[in-house]
Amino acid sequence: MKVLKFGGTSVANAENIKKVQAIVASESEEKKMAVVVSALGGVTDLLLKTADLAVKQDESYKDTLQHIEDRHLETIQQLIPITSQSAIISKVKQHLNQLETLYEGLYLLGEITPRTSDKIVSYGELLSSYIISEFFKVAGLDAALKDSRDLIKTNKHFGKAQVNFKLTNTNCYFYLKGAKHQVTVLPGFVASTVEGETTTLGRGGSDYTAAIIAGAVDAKTLEIWTDVSGMYTANPKVVKQAKAIAKISYEEAMELSHFGAKVLYPPTVQPVLEKKIPIHIKNTFQPHEVGTLIVQEDFKEELPVKGISNVDKIALLTLEGVGMVGIPGISKRLFEVLSQEEISVVLITQASSEHSICLGINAAETEKAECAVNEAFAYEISLNKIKPVIIESGLSIIALVGDQMKSHQGLSGKMFSTLGKNNVNIRAIAQGASERNISAVIDEKDVNKALNVLHERFFEEQTKQLNLFVTGVGNVGEKFLAQINQQKKFLKERLKLNIRVVALSNSKKMVFNESGISLSNWQEELAEGEAASLDGFFEKVKSCNLRNSVFVDNTANDVVAATYHKYLKNSIAVVTCNKIAAASDYQNYQLLKKLAFNYNVPFLFETNVGAGLPIIDTLKNLIASGDRIHTIKAVLSGSLNFVFNNFDNDHNFHDVVQQAKVEGYTEPDPKIDLSGVDVARKILILARESGYQIDMEDIENIPFLPQESLDAPSVPEFFETLKTHDTHFNNIYEQATEKGARLKYVATFENGKAKVGLEEIPADHPFYNLEGKDNIVLFYTDRYQEQPLLIKGAGAGADVTASGIFADIIRVGSN
Ligand code: ADP
Ligand code: ASP
């Protein structure tokens, strides 16, 4: 004999019930089957909600009741041929009338007992099993209905009654052995006391009903049909990469369900464990998928961690005080009082000093627990030997589960370092003596992130998801997005990096999409976004709370640069081509570096110097390998290089600068380049990254622009001055040409001092042949004393800058 159980979603409506019927019909070779069904999906919640409204004397309970009625009648109308409908509808109406009377009672009394509550919710399963059994018959199955309340006997613990297995096993065994029909349909969840009062087995208890029956009749298998294809490595609704576990031991399944894997009601394993009846979890909507087999087996060669689960709505109860040290019996008293109050303890930790005990309980029970424990220890509390109970709520437990965890070292280290790296604060830790699970209590808001990073670490080691929050979609930003789009596949396959752009913002709009903004069509998504605000953007990034988050600044904006510290403090990496932060006052630069270090998160700005050229990275590598930088000589302005390479007798200075701006080689305000400020910032950053404490005012800037240009209040006025001072520029050019030299704007750092200015470069100098918008840097170090280390290449332009940002993103990925 086989026992099959179909959950709420599987029987939520006529369409799904037809799928259920097809599955049962496909087992035609099976001589006998027990089919346990849940209430139509969501009906149990509706029944409880209606009761709550009635108790509060809110007339709208009638509307929800009507909704319950409609759902059932609609299902009948869609399943049963018209000619057979009336008898079934009239029976269902009878049930609904009884239900209505119960609700009227609640409305009048204004209160509800657990006994009445059980009576009310039982209608969910009573109605569904009746309708389904009638449909099975019209669909040609040899089926009959049996009320589980006649078979499953419990104590009077309404709401979550305990089963009397002796009576129940006998009832089930004899009834089903003698059953004349191939298929017996039974309502899940409901049971009764010996006196015949309706009880229930606890929320999600239909799984348990099926297991009780399977155990009693020594079924061949117990099939749990639900809306997912088995027990997954983590809740598939939260972790997209989760996979169904093919085989799992009873103990692992119990542990995962105890720690929140809702797909199986925790007590379900118990009735089938002794007889080693396999449990098969299958998907009603994908019946051909293999699902999960729960069996008694030793899976020695498997991964040590089988799954990760989470329980939400947890509170921590801490009892502490000097009066606890070395006094036996404190924990015993604590557990006794909790057990008397029927408060179940989900997790226990005790520091070895015995100075405190910390327990995880369901948040709904905190008040009851607090009162009971304070009362039980009132005497010690009055003597200040023990402090009144401390309660912290808004917490969740996440647990790693696996039989083989005990024979693997370092798993907890891996677990906690992964959580730490992602800024998930751990409030308490527990490890069962069986070492079948390691659990941690964390903030509820971190659960999503924690599950995903742990899943990545233990099951997808090979791929890493990076979540990008990008601000600035101008020249550089646009190219950057196009490059990611183009390289996505390669990165995933070759570098095992999965890059997702979660947010985009320009100065007007911002858009968030946790499943990733389409990179071929982002303009449209952004256009439909909400009004942009820097604070709003940050708050949203923070509340997304995604693992491996990276804030990407593609602007040149000082207000954006002033927000970096907030990101770093939340363990969000910062990648920027904006020079303002790294070139701001030393204290701020230092603070950002320190935050990055303390929060163990990258702060990268390679593109601040030489666009995509690996200048800062090389510098860092030199220093990390023990070298010391003495002198840096560089041409660092692609824009100025472009200008002076194109400026000659045939092209006037104004037009060349204009062209550089149009081609995107200058800052939006070209004065920043031409005044030397931009180059000064770059050499400042290089000096700082070489380990020197230096500020902008320490840099000597020898200007070549006339004062009037330097003072120009706007970009157009600046360009005007370039025209009026044409001769000035021509003179500079002539002087250099006469000496056979070329003009280059050079930055120098030597003996702890930096300077920038236009220089006449003779023909035998490495800078002489620098073409186009190229940059060049010479590093003179301990190791490179005579022949400097030279880096040269395109140092300006949106494309190379974008690729430099991209390279930083990849560095974050390999961090
Ligand atoms: P049913 O109504 O069929 O009893 P449930 O809603 O009780 O279904 O359980 C199935 C749900 O359990 C899934 O839809 C999924 O959201 C949730 N779930 C949580 N953890 C897991 C897990 N580890 N594997 C599979 N499902 C899980
Ligand atoms: N219908 C009940 C519930 O929603 C039992 C179950 O579906 O397992 O809790």
Ligand code: MG
């Ligand atoms: Mg369930």
